Amino acid sequence: MHSLLSTHPCLRLLSRALSMATGSPEASVPTGSDYIAGSVSVVFVTCPNDKIAKNIARSVVEKRLAACVNLVPQITSVYEWKGKIEEDSEVMMMMKTQTALAPSLTEFIRTVHPYEVVEVITLPVQQGNLPYLHWVKDSTTTHQ
Structure with missing residues (x-):
């Protein structure tokens, strides 16, 4: 592995950065072998306002149903509802x-969310920054 790192300029930079971060000249490039594709997901939920979004975000993190919630303010949603085209300002929660927690997370959101029909969309993460993906798993608990 070390010879591969020393041959390609980008990999040499990565190796140097890893060595500096860990304090070890033997730092290696992380592989994806210990992450199971799709075992972490991003869940999108829209809310009518910032206050409701923050309350739900705090609750799901406290309950360890989500490791992190990003709030994206001031999105505009255009949709058909009960035969009429609607346009609303909302907050997107990521x-x-x-x-494995998506069903429990969805059910919890349905109990605390004010919408009659709540948008909860789950997308599996195929790959990403391994330390972050491991942190997500460590910060949440599986309710069996």
Whole structure:
């Protein structure tokens, strides 16, 4: 592995950065072998306002149903509802969680969310920054 790192300029930079970060000249490039594709998901939920979004975000993190929730303010949603075209200002929530927790997370959101029909969309993460993906898994618990 070390010879591969020393041959390509980009990999040499990565090797040097890893060595500096760990304090070890033997730092290696992380492989994806210990992450199971799709075991972490991003869950999208829209909310009518910032206050409700923050309350839900705090609750799901406290309950360890999500490791992190990003709030994206001031999105505009255009949709058909009960035969009429609607346009609303909303807040988008992006939650990171274990895929196994998505059903529990969805059910919790349905109990606390004010919408009659709540948008909860779960997308599996195929790959990403391994330390972050491991942190998501460590920050959430599986409810069996």
